[in-house]
Amino acid sequence: MSILVQKFGGTSVASVGHIERVARRILKARSEGHGVVVVVSAMGDMTDRLDDLAREVDYIKPESRRELDVLLSTGEQVTIALLSMVLMKMGCKARSYTGGQVRILTDSAYSRARIQEIDTTKLRADIEAGTVAVVAGFQGVDNEGDITTFGRGGSDTTAVALAAVLKADECQIFTDVEGVFTTDPRVVEGARCLEKITYEEMLELASLGSGVLHSRAVEFASKYEVPLRVLSSFEHLPGTLITNEDMDMEQPIISGIAFTRDEAKLTVLGVQDVPGIASRILGPISDANIEVDMIVQNVGADMSTDFTFTVSRDDYDETLQILKIVSDDIDAREVSGDNKIAKLSIVGVGMRSHAGVASKMFQVLAEESINILMISTSEIKISVVIAEKYLELAARALHSAFDLANDNGKLA
């Protein structure tokens, strides 16, 4: 029997009414003859509400992380019980499992635990018996029997991990969008839902804020070659299949355009270009738990350099304050910053074998008189930082220039 792992996120299970719709999706898959294992998140804003309670206690210390996981894991537990009851009501055999009951064994890194091993005994028995196993996402249990959680995107990780160990035919991630789009359809009218995309491309898109899938789940799927499908829990559409690069197929040069607005850029001007200077600048930033994204350093003629990097916009003020102290320490000329920027990236495995993609991108932006503030590239991605006000214009121009709307950006 073919096996599907179906994962439904918080918005898909936000109420009992929503859960009934989810149950019908599951019944459809069952009626098509698939063995189904379901993974669910906490209902709607449940996790936020539990988090609010923890915030009210106001004691998030390393020693209280164990308790935070005990608290947060209740959210998914509520959903598995309700969904199982709804499935039974619809005449379908169902059985709920917490992470600990399946035995999703993890390390003891509370709130960001990593899966070490999954016991498939009960799930396989359920599939054999025609019972839908409903598993709580986002959670596991360590060797001591302590509850652990996986951090952001944790339910996706649970689904992919279960699909891997069960050697499922597909891991289906149901969301509130139709699938993975060439770019944000709220910004570019012609944005198109992709039929297929590679793990690599999805990883770049996920980490660039397209928000459909968490990158950890995609990495996991890539590592264990789990065919992953993103699809709508509200509409009956095929969604987007994420798999390995398929050599037989035509490859589009670029698959999608991703962007994030919540960025800020900081520059230390007139830095002496000596070894160790980067760590003297970034060390205090990292000590403050601020994550740095893009980093650019240009060497000037006079042995001094300008050092620029981006951080999340929320961290802008704090970073600026830290930099002012650092800049005095290292005798830099001055510190400047800009928190009205955006990062825009084009992603595609086709880039690998096609020179000229970058120059085409820069040319398109130049034609629109959009100034590029920073550039960063990887094998299948080119990211630029531009002023935020040009973001929509840039996205539309690139979407059109690479002909993404028409699925024509393929190799002959």
Add this chain to the structure above:
Amino acid sequence: MSILVQKFGGTSVASVGHIERVARRILKARSEGHGVVVVVSAMGDMTDRLDDLAREVDYIKPESRRELDVLLSTGEQVTIALLSMVLMKMGCKARSYTGGQVRILTDSAYSRARIQEIDTTKLRADIEAGTVAVVAGFQGVDNEGDITTFGRGGSDTTAVALAAVLKADECQIFTDVEGVFTTDPRVVEGARCLEKITYEEMLELASLGSGVLHSRAVEFASKYEVPLRVLSSFEHLPGTLITNEDMDMEQPIISGIAFTRDEAKLTVLGVQDVPGIASRILGPISDANIEVDMIVQNVGADMSTDFTFTVSRDDYDETLQILKIVSDDIDAREVSGDNKIAKLSIVGVGMRSHAGVASKMFQVLAEESINILMISTSEIKISVVIAEKYLELAARALHSAFDLANDNGKLA
């Protein structure tokens, strides 16, 4: 080291602020040198809210009971996490445990599971280490690792059971009242909080609706001779100690007056007095899952009899309908009923050795012109059914006649 098991109910942990107050109570016991194990219920109306979700699914069938327990058990899990965090914040080592994590092993009777065995390893280690173990009440786990719950009063049962296996010096049940009263202080002004009461008396009071403790917990405490104390979580008062009958002590003749208003009485008149008639009347009632409380049957001179019993007022209409059908079947003369009645009971171990308590009770009621509709007695209890409108009057008259307000109702 002396060991205390402290149990805090839903109203005592209704908010983070309440939980902080509970934590201070625990710290006080710790500072007095006790090893403390804490049992908590779900916060305030949490269980009701979870129950509402289950009702919305509207599928309470035997096969869905397992899932209902998975759902309801999350309530206590939230509290153990928050209380542990609050204790840590106050500088006290703490560690939370679900029923399954302690390993409170039960049978598989979901929603009314019975405790079979408790593993004390972790709790003893915590007591040794000066760590407060915070245990989720109301829940356990069966041999399969499935979550089970204990039904109403379940957290009290958890506390008493833990106190029994840990051989605790006392099991303290914190509530929103000061202790066990001679009668309801909202009805009788002179009602007094008892310093001490026996398990037997408490059992009669508990099953008669005094509402402080669930009878199952008292039975458990009696069986394992756990000293049980009911006390206020809001005020620092000694509360009421519930223990074995103490032969050395003066015994009050009666300890308390309990009553319930939610009763209804039904009578089948002119029933043929032949063997099996009681079961022909009560069988269909029991088949409809209606619980019958008092039963009285008087044999008349003409071989016909009147058969009277009481049910919960909520079940009155349904019972009446069933009886009308039954009455035709057994050829009874007619069916009558009254749902404006109340049951009032006087309870006391002193009764055992004192004749005349019943006659004194009946005399007091007669002096107030209160008609007794039904009578039922046990070794340490006399219950009467009267019209509801006389309830307060009867309670006050008896409280005064037996001198309960002055703690003088003792043997010389």
